[in-house]
Amino acid sequence: MAFVQNLPFISIILSLFSGPLSSILGGKKAKWVNAGVITVIGGMSALVLSYVVSTGEEYVYRMGHFPAPWGNEIRVGVLEAVMALFFCIIMLLCILGGIRERENEIEDTKQNLYYIMVDLLLCSLLALIYTNDLFTAYVFVEINTISACGLIMIRQNGRTLEAATRYMIMSLLGSGLLMLGICFLYDLTGHLLMSNIKEQVALLRTSGGYHIPLLVSVVLMSVGLAIKSALFPFHSWLPDAYGYSTVSSAAILSSLVSKGYIFLLVKIFYRVIGFDMVRDSKVINVLFVFGIVGMIMGSVSAIRESSIRRMIAYSSVAQIGYIYMGFGLGTTEGMVASLYHVISHAATKALLFVAASGLTDTAADSTDFKDLTGAGYRNKLAGVAFTVGALSMVGIPMFSGFISKLLFAQASVGVDSMKRMLPTLIALAISTILNAVYFMKTVIRLYTPVRRVKRDGIVFTQVKMKENRAKSFALVCFIALNLFLGLFSEPIVMLIRNGLEMFA
Amino acid sequence: MSKKVSPEKYEKTLSYRISQWFYGTKDPFLGTVEMQPQKPFAEDKETVKKRRQEKQGLFKNIYDTSHNAELQFFGKVYKVFSVLFCVFLVAMLLVAVSDLPTFGHPENPVNNEVAARYIENGLQETGAVNIVTGMILDYRAFDTLGESHVLFIATCTVLILLRLDNSKKGSHGMGYDMEEDRLHEPKNDVILQTVARILVPPIVIFGIYVILGGHLGPGGGFSGGAVIGAGLILYLNAFGFKKTERFFNEKTYKRLSFCALGCYCLAKSYSFYTGANHIESVIPLGTPGAILSSGLILVLNICVGLVVAGTMYTFYVMFRKGAY
Numbered sequence: 001m002a003f004v005q006n007l008p009f010i011s012i013i014l015s016l017f018s019g020p021l022s023s024i025l026g027g028k029k030a031k032w033v034n035a036g037v038i039t040v041i042g043g044m045s046a047l048v049l050s051y052v053v054s055t056g057e058e059y060v061y062r063m064g065h066f067p068a069p070w071g072n073e074i075r076v077g078v079l080e081a082v083m084a085l086f087f088c089i090i091m092l093l094c095i096l097g098g099i100r101e102r103e104n105e106i107e108d109t110k111q112n113l114y115y116i117m118v119d120l121l122l123c124s125l126l127a128l129i130y131t132n133d134l135f136t137a138y139v140f141v142e143i144n145t146i147s148a149c150g151l152i153m154i155r156q157n158g159r160t161l162e163a164a165t166r167y168m169i170m171s172l173l174g175s176g177l178l179m180l181g182i183c184f185l186y187d188l189t190g191h192l193l194m195s196n197i198k199e200q201v202a203l204l205r206t207s208g209g210y211h212i213p214l215l216v217s218v219v220l221m222s223v224g225l226a227i228k229s230a231l232f233p234f235h236s237w238l239p240d241a242y243g244y245s246t247v248s249s250a251a252i253l254s255s256l257v258s259k260g261y262i263f264l265l266v267k268i269f270y271r272v273i274g275f276d277m278v279r280d281s282k283v284i285n286v287l288f289v290f291g292i293v294g295m296i297m298g299s300v301s302a303i304r305e306s307s308i309r310r311m312i313a314y315s316s317v318a319q320i321g322y323i324y325m326g327f328g329l330g331t332t333e334g335m336v337a338s339l340y341h342v343i344s345h346a347a348t349k350a351l352l353f354v355a356a357s358g359l360t361d362t363a364a365d366s367t368d369f370k371d372l373t374g375a376g377y378r379n380k381l382a383g384v385a386f387t388v389g390a391l392s393m394v395g396i397p398m399f400s401g402f403i404s405k406l407l408f409a410q411a412s413v414g415v416d417s418m419k420r421m422l423p424t425l426i427a428l429a430i431s432t433i434l435n436a437v438y439f440m441k442t443v444i445r446l447y448t449p450v451r452r453v454k455r456d457g458i459v460f461t462q463v464k465m466k467e468n469r470a471k472s473f474a475l476v477c478f479i480a481l482n483l484f485l486g487l488f489s490e491p492i493v494m495l496i497r498n499g500l501e502m503f504a
Numbered sequence: 505m506s507k508k509v510s511p512e513k514y515e516k517t518l519s520y521r522i523s524q525w526f527y528g529t530k531d532p533f534l535g536t537v538e539m540q541p542q543k544p545f546a547e548d549k550e551t552v553k554k555r556r557q558e559k560q561g562l563f564k565n566i567y568d569t570s571h572n573a574e575l576q577f578f579g580k581v582y583k584v585f586s587v588l589f590c591v592f593l594v595a596m597l598l599v600a601v602s603d604l605p606t607f608g609h610p611e612n613p614v615n616n617e618v619a620a621r622y623i624e625n626g627l628q629e630t631g632a633v634n635i636v637t638g639m640i641l642d643y644r645a646f647d648t649l650g651e652s653h654v655l656f657i658a659t660c661t662v663l664i665l666l667r668l669d670n671s672k673k674g675s676h677g678m679g680y681d682m683e684e685d686r687l688h689e690p691k692n693d694v695i696l697q698t699v700a701r702i703l704v705p706p707i708v709i710f711g712i713y714v715i716l717g718g719h720l721g722p723g724g725g726f727s728g729g730a731v732i733g734a735g736l737i738l739y740l741n742a743f744g745f746k747k748t749e750r751f752f753n754e755k756t757y758k759r760l761s762f763c764a765l766g767c768y769c770l771a772k773s774y775s776f777y778t779g780a781n782h783i784e785s786v787i788p789l790g791t792p793g794a795i796l797s798s799g800l801i802l803v804l805n806i807c808v809g810l811v812v813a814g815t816m817y818t819f820y821v822m823f824r825k826g827a828y
Contacts, residue, residue: 013769063646
């Protein structure tokens with residue numbers, strides 16, 4: 001066995017170990033440990049990716065001395081490695097982008113607890129990505145949920161506590177439904193390992209036995225994960241959680257946590273149930289409808305917001321809707337588009353949150369639009385970065401959002417039934433216009449020259465790049481990442497396609 | 505047949521005196537004790553009104569219901585929908601459950617080769633007499649590794665939420681709350697202290713026994729740790745924070761959990777690595793049934809036990825006072 005094959009396992013253990021390690025370190029050291037761990041894991045994921053691409057084959061890694069149905073195992077393919085790599089890059093940039101905010105908003109003695117949360121969150125994301133066992137996935141979903149709650153409420157004001165409570169309730173409802181689904185599936189198949197369940201489900205499908213419980217278990221798992229990733233009717237926790245938590249938390253939550261659950265759902269669709277079965281079960285039709293409604297309603301809510309952070313948060317609802325709409329198309333093309341959008345949205349949304357925090361720096365952290373008039377001149381880099389993010393969200397060519405919209409449109413044309421093609425195209429068009437309304441409105445406001453230097457006691461200040469080097473660096477990297485995803489999308493789409501083939 | 509006795513005569517009987525002693529109105533040493541019936545909990549109408557108004561005012565301030573028609577509407581629809589949702593969920597689950605394989609039937613899909621190997625070869629392969637322990641700490645150790653970190657991160661989240669720090673940025677001040685809490689500490693309650701002095705050592709020893717015997721019989725790190733944690737909490741309640749601070753403070757907890765989880769991580773990394781790379785593990789399984797047997801399971805049980813005990817105690821302390 002090549003040593004590279006050990007790296008996914010090492011990266012999971014490393015991030016797991018760094019959690020307890022940070023608990024005995026002070027805040028400063030914990031920060032360095034955290035940044036180091038994410039960087040190292042990102043590097044390892046890149047090595048794994050190059051290895052898997054060069055061999056062109058997935059491989060399973062046995063966790064312990066016992067082979068799969070008895071012991072645990074993880075499975076590494078192209079798609080897993082791509083996701084791990086992008087998640088690490090984005091998480092590192094999110095952490096860098098919010099250093100000063102964290103230092104101001106979190107009590108000194110609790111700084112290291114923040115990094116424990118981030119370390120274990122990374123660990124749970126990696127485990128969700130790599131695992132080949134449904135129960136392992138559930139265990140790490142628990143870690144993911146708890147650490148996300150910690151990330152929300154570590155900035156202690158009343159709003160975040162309330163947001164964390166809401167998040168906890170909704171998220172636990174989702175976990176509960178997921179757990180019920182897994183229980184049903186275990187009872188019907190007698191396995192927890194994904195590949196074995198798939199064999200058993202295929203047998204059940206040909207014999208036609210246990211049709212209703214099987215359907216119910218698919219429904220429960222899909223709905224559970226949809227709740228956890230804030231699909232439209234279950235999004236009520238989202239604006240508060242993203243709007244009031246400290247900036248790196250908001251960026252990590254919106255770009256990574258919800259995406260981890262979406263990836264798990266893809267995994268369940270392809271590796272556990274089988275995509276044919278999911279398509280026949282009509283569950284994806286429900287996801288399709290709610291995805292489309294979410295695309296419109298999320299944008300409508302975003303237009304009505306008067307706070308920049310909450311507006312970006314509502315925009316997440318719309319973007320999650322895109323992803324589920326892609327699932328609902330029921331084709332591989334739709335899935336490729338969704339997975340590309342997972343990456344592109346993760347990169348863009350994190351960029352927007354960090355850029356928005358750069359802009360609010362100029363107005364004493366007020367997130368009200370009225371205080372941000374002309375902020376693009378007061379913090380030039382953040383203004384440019386926000387514009388890039390906004391253009392990408394609207395879907396202007398050269399930026400990553402354009403590619404995902406293009407992929408969605410292509411996928412919808414490829415669907416043979418008109419029933420799906422028309423709603424998709426119409427929803428894409430309406431949603432693009434709505435996106436343009438609220439993002440361009442914000443960009444225009446940012447670049448409207450303003451004479452006065454204060455409003456309601458809030459003094460507008462100039463912020464230079466040098467003042468917050470880490471954030472400037474993060475913003476520049478985010479812009480570069482966005483341009484990279486927009487200009488050189490071909491190889492990434494190829495990788496996703498390969499990965500999906502390996503999945504099936 | 506019972507005879508009606510006059511009250512004066514009845515007061516002289518043994519049963520009357522026993523019942524008096526039982527109800528506490530007469531003490532053998534102190535003589536007659538005056539008993540006062542507890543007053544029913546009553547609140548001023550004014551205070552109730554005030555509290556209700558405050559609550560409503562807070563609600564209005566947060567949600568601004570008078571200006572937010574959408575929220576007002578949502579509040580009404582929400583109740584109806586939540587009931588409908590629950591009814592639908594219950595109905596769906598009932599239908600699905602009625603279609604599941606019969607419980608306990610030997611032909612069920614769950615009775616497959618996975619369970620068979622655990623039962624038949626569990627003892628030889630893991631060295632643990634208790635098959636369940638063998639399963640969770642050897643066959644499926646990765647899941648349990650995650651599970652013990654769930655406890656750890658839950659503690660960290662509780663620390664974030666409840667720990668009071670002397671920090672300028674936080675809205676909490678440590679001083680007042682601490683003072684307040686010290687007032688409510690038990691004031692050397694003799695009965696409680698005597699009972700605790702008798703009970704705490706056996707509880708802790710029993711916890712240790714449950715942890716150490718996890719691979720031999722029912723028990724293990726999770727249950728034993730919970731027992732030890734309960735013993736510590738009893739000790740704290742009897743003797744107060746000043747005594748427990750001497751041996752258990754925040755540093756102790758952090759170091760304890762770091763050592764335990766680090767040890768767990770290292771031990772399991774070794775076995776995962778060797779297992780995946782097909783290297784023979786050098787850890788002997790020992791004779792089944794002996795205390796020092798079943799490879800790493802004993803070590804892992806001790807680690808899990810320490811984490812669980814620390815977690816239980818920390819939860820209690822955080823909810824009680826917000827500091828160790």
